Amino acid sequence: MTRLSQYFLPTEKQPPADAEALSHKLLVRAGMIRQVGAGLWSWLPAGYRAHQKAVQIIREELDAIGAQEMLMPVLNPAEIWQKSGRYDAIGGELFRLKDRRGADMVLAMTHEEIVTTHVAQVVRSYRDLPQILYHFQVKERDEPRPRAGVLRTREFIMKDSYTFDRDAAGLDVGYEKHREAYDKIFDRCGLEWYRVDSDVGMMGGTGAHEYMAPCPAGENDVALAPGYAANVEVAAATPKPVELPAALDAPEVFETPGATTIEAVSQLAGVPAGALIKAFPIIVGEDELRLVLVRGDHRVNEIKLGNALGAAFRPAHEAEFADRIGPAGYIGPVGVSGVPILLDSALDGDSYIAGANEADKHVRGVNPKRDFESTLVDVRNVEAGDTVDGHEIRIEPAIEIGNIFKLGTRYSVPLGATFLDEDGNSKPVWMGSYGIGPARICAAAVEQFADEKGISWPRSLSPFDVHLVGLGKAGTDEHALAEKLYEELRALGLDVVYDDRDGGPGAKFADAELVGCPLRLTVGRRTIEAGEVEAQVRRGRETRSVPLEGAAEAAYELWKTLP
The missing domain is CATH 3.90.960.10 (YbaK/aminoacyl-tRNA synthetase-associated domain)
Structure with a gap:
């Protein structure tokens, strides 16, 4: 039961004074998130519903490629990170602390060390491979410049998955499975996205791709041309020609x-x-x-x-x-x-x-x-107007929403993850690492589809399927009709948020457009008089209507057609 008279949805008329990114402004105004401190955010009930919609899509696609869900701790012994070399290699972004016994500990920003340790303890033979393991877990990163609401934070939930294979060919298979799964995930989330070549960074390894959602608030710049997409960190292109002075015999x-x-x-x-x-x-x-x-x-x-x-x-x-x-x-x-x-x-x-x-x-x-x-x-940034295969590139800002890495033996060698091959020879396990941020998916959806009135969620991510607005007071026929429609919509399996609060239509419509569910239904006196229920499709704010008789079924059919 989700009635706004009883629901924790603290909408705001004004955005936070320090907000620059559209998703920061609207997620706060729509009562989806609230700040605790610099780079620290709570997901409130409606926002968390959207977050978990993204989580479930990710889970379903990973399960479909044979991945096995587990859970690893955020608090790690520093010794394991020291073995991998990242304890010293990573700068101030890694949270380091001591427990009450004085032992060095780490708050994990990713889990290569821990999952590799488990595999090293269990895998013995080539028959034990391949494996795909994943979890959703809190990550901690002492971000020097938290910004843009939930886009750059010090604590966030990430899905990280890991493949373990016998050789480079096996790694390629696991990598391709994740590429296909990620393509499906972002399509199902309703986002505009592209996959780009990227730098391996602190992860190490032999290759990487990033998944990018284009939007003005993006903190990454991507070089794009027909058939080509790369983060500017690694992009290469033929430079625009320049007119040089006449050559001289000597300087x-x-x-x-x-x-x-x-x-x-x-x-x-x-x-x-x-x-x-x-x-x-x-x-x-x-x-x-x-x-x-x-x-x-x-x-x-x-x-x-x-x-x-x-x-x-x-x-x-x-x-x-x-x-x-x-x-x-x-x-x-x-x-x-x-x-x-x-x-x-x-x-x-x-x-x-x-x-x-x-x-x-x-x-x-x-x-x-x-x-x-x-x-x-090659140590220069590519510039707009440079060319790739004769095509001019453009530079576009984007949000990184996922990444995939070929780690090779970067972690298996220092952490002792080996197996015996068919001939009894000891070999290092070959690994891949794959991350997705559900919060970034939600923020990217807000950035890409919002308008001047508020959020416009893709149907797959919306915290609720239908926003039902009741305009009649208790005891009236229109109130009874709204209550009846609420129950009928829920019986069809739709998630419905019902605005049953006292108040005028202006404030209720403003909140509905701000929260951004794909479909709004309005029940009032005019509904009964016209024999129709007013329907507003949020994307584009297009007004339609459904017949009063069979309104729930008609609304359900309309909802299924929405993006």
């Missing part, structure tokens, strides 16, 4: 007083920014100085650069490079010795302008193939 120094920026040098020299070389000195490891070069109109991609280096790095301070290269604002590759140079592959022309490594001077006619030694890498 030529010229005066650039006070010109320390790409824009200033570009204007002074009368060339486009892409005709310049942008130089970034970095420190790799403890104190190794290197110089990174990209085209003047491009930006360094830190993920790509970290992958190219295979090590941690940071920007160098002027005191760390001035005496070995030159003053800040005027550094370039020509004449540099003893400092390894990484050259972005987009710098493939023969006549660029670069810093001369002297104050107020630059050098023109720089040919990267001729004038300095370097290692060729």
Whole structure:
């Protein structure tokens, strides 16, 4: 029984003052979530119903590929994370604490270590493989900048599943099963989505894809072209061409007083920014100085650069490079010795302008193939207008709603998850890891389909199927009709929220549009007079009607046609 006169649904007229994302504003206003602290949110009854709708869809599709549900603890002994190497490798995002006996503990942000430990204890033979295990569990992450309501939080529920196989071929099979299951999950959730190539990040392993829901509040940028989709962290494309100055036989120094920026040098020299070389000195490891070069109109991609280096790095301070290269604002590759140079592959022309490594001077006619030694890498962000197979790419913000990783033996080797093959040889288990955030699915649905009146849930995620608004006071014929229709709708198996509160139609309709159920039915005096029940389809706020006689069945048939 869900009557708003008794239901905990604290709707609000105004959004939180600090809310920027549409889903943050509307989930709070619709009484779905409430904040406890920075990055900490409670799901209130209606919101939790939507969350659990997503959970059930995920569960059904995973069960369909043979996955087995379990539950692992949030609180983990630090020793297991130390064995995997992530206890030290992960920065401040990992919650570390001690129990009353002084033992080091971890609040898990994911469960590779724990599930691999269980498999290491149980799996002995190739006959024990493959296995697919999963759970829904709270994750803890000491997020430095919680934002956007439930999109970036310090605590959240995640579905993480894991495949365990005999070899890389088996991993590919498990990975493909999850890819197909994820495609079905997001289709069933009613979302607009795409699957993109991504970086393995802290998970490690040999390959990864992310599932993205496009929307303006998205914190990830995705590069898209016909037949191509990739997170900008790993995207590669052919750069837009740039007009370069005439080539010279040798680099030529010229005066650039006070010109320390790409824009200033570009204007002074009368060339486009892409005709310049942008130089970034970095420190790799403890104190190794290197110089990174990209085209003047491009930006360094830190993920790509970290992958190219295979090590941690940071920007160098002027005191760390001035005496070995030159003053800040005027550094370039020509004449540099003893400092390894990484050259972005987009710098493939023969006549660029670069810093001369002297104050107020630059050098023109720089040919990267001729004038300095370097290692060729791809370390730039792709830009809108670059091309893939001749097609221009566009950059679009999106919410990450799921990810899949080929872990290989990244965790099985340090945690001792091995098996004996057919010949009695010990082999490491091959693993995959697969995550989905139900909260992000809900937030993405709000972002994609809301309008100026409120949320418009996809039918599969809506906390209720039908929002029934009664306008008659107790004791009237219209009130009796609303009560009768409520029971008939429920008898058909529909989840119905019934607004039986005292109050005018304006406030009730406003709340109904804010909460966003796919179908609203209104019962009042005009219903009886017209012999019809007013129906509003929430997506597009289209007004329809169903006959009073058989209204429940007619409403049910209408509901089944909605997105």
